[in-house]
Amino acid sequence: MSLLRKGQQWGTFACVWHIFDATWQDPFKSAHLIKKYLIGLHKPIYHPLNQCGDHVIVINSKEIALRGDHWQKRVYFHHTGYHGGATWTLAWELHSKDPTMIVKKAIYSAMDGTLQRRFTMQRLHIFPDDNVPKEMLENVSNQIKQLRPVPNRLYEIPQEERDKIPRLIQYPSDYQLK
Amino acid sequence: MSNKHLFQKFGFLRAPFGIGVGRYVCQLQRITIKFCKNHGCSLGIRSFLEHDLIDYAKQNPGVVVYVKPRRHRSPVLKAEYLNGETSWICIANFSRQDIIQWMELLKTQYHDGPALRLLKLWHTDFPSIQGPWTPFTFKNPPLNQIKFPDKKIGEALKFKPTATEELITLFEEQQEAEKFDQKIPVQKGVS
Numbered sequence: 001m002s003l004l005r006k007g008q009q010w011g012t013f014a015c016v017w018h019i020f021d022a023t024w025q026d027p028f029k030s031a032h033l034i035k036k037y038l039i040g041l042h043k044p045i046y047h048p049l050n051q052c053g054d055h056v057i058v059i060n061s062k063e064i065a066l067r068g069d070h071w072q073k074r075v076y077f078h079h080t081g082y083h084g085g086a087t088w089t090l091a092w093e094l095h096s097k098d099p100t101m102i103v104k105k106a107i108y109s110a111m112d113g114t115l116q117r118r119f120t121m122q123r124l125h126i127f128p129d130d131n132v133p134k135e136m137l138e139n140v141s142n143q144i145k146q147l148r149p150v151p152n153r154l155y156e157i158p159q160e161e162r163d164k165i166p167r168l169i170q171y172p173s174d175y176q177l178k
Numbered sequence: 179m180s181n182k183h184l185f186q187k188f189g190f191l192r193a194p195f196g197i198g199v200g201r202y203v204c205q206l207q208r209i210t211i212k213f214c215k216n217h218g219c220s221l222g223i224r225s226f227l228e229h230d231l232i233d234y235a236k237q238n239p240g241v242v243v244y245v246k247p248r249r250h251r252s253p254v255l256k257a258e259y260l261n262g263e264t265s266w267i268c269i270a271n272f273s274r275q276d277i278i279q280w281m282e283l284l285k286t287q288y289h290d291g292p293a294l295r296l297l298k299l300w301h302t303d304f305p306s307i308q309g310p311w312t313p314f315t316f317k318n319p320p321l322n323q324i325k326f327p328d329k330k331i332g333e334a335l336k337f338k339p340t341a342t343e344e345l346i347t348l349f350e351e352q353q354e355a356e357k358f359d360q361k362i363p364v365q366k367g368v369s
Contacts, residue, residue, distance in 0.1 A: 008312075059327060
């Protein structure tokens with residue numbers, strides 16, 4: 001194999017680092033998106049036997065948004081193996097203990113239960129906020145697009161722009177605001 | 179494909195080195211004909227030796243022809259090629275005509291053909307003119323300049339404006355229309 005061919009081979013199988021901002025994203029729906037990048041399904045050279053998986057950095061996992069009342073109703077089960085060792089943890093409880101765990105478990109369960117799954121998971125790096133180590137961040141060369149637009153909060157809009165928003169109704173002077 | 183093929187040589191079909199450069203070089207270097215003078219299964223090769231061998235040797239001065247009689251063994255053709263490979267054919271009970279054809283084949287091939295399992299029926303040194311795909315082909319070049327994470331790049335694709343944005347555009351249109359009305363006063367008293 002000539003030097004040029006070698007370079008082409010390295011280029012084709014180059015491992016790319018992606019970054020994904022989980023702010024206001026549904027972890028269970030974004031898991032199916034991130035999974036594809038971790039396995040390498042987004043590449044035209046994909047084959048289950050070749051090593052074409054990429055690294056994905058998920059930031060702001062603390063800011064995820066769950067659908068409906070999933071924070072109260074979604075339960076994470078764990079059993080220690082001893083009698084009476086079963087625990088059921090609510091999603092909000094788990095999230096307050098470890099803000100990366102829900103995303104991690106969502107992606108883990110989105111993947112097929114093959115022998116490769118644990119090795120694929122090693123290519124996933126989750127951070128509760130946007131403090132990513134510098135040596136990791138300098139590898140990143142692509143950003144995965146979010147699935148949902150992040151809602152714009154009123155307090156985040158500067159005052160000048162807030163004044164420009166048209167007033168639809170005028171409350172009566174004696175109207176009781178909550 | 180059965181298991182015995184696992185130890186078979188495999189590769190792609192390729193021309194021997196330098197075959198198309200300059201003159202033609204016969205790849206067959208030496209051919210050994212082993213036969214028996216008495217046995218019936220060597221009948222064909224014996225008639226070949228009588229009638230055709232001298233012509234064959236004259237026509238192919240580059241090929242060394244060995245003739246090796248041996249008692250009561252089946253006749254054999256053994257060809258040795260320039261690349262070091264040998265090809266071996268048992269020619270017991272072959273007719274003279276068959277042997278002429280086999281000799282021709284041994285002369286024209288450059289290696290033991292059937293011993294090589296072809297990985298693909300086609301092969302090219304230049305599978306793609308554009309070059310193989312890499313993760314960076316078809317990427318937008320400005321992505322190189324961006325410092326990740328970038329809020330603009332990462333945000334979800336927007337296919338239609340939100341209700342708030344639509345409301346604001348409606349409001350702006352209305353204001354524009356009011357300005358336009360003020361600029362052109364309506365003529366009064368025209369019937």
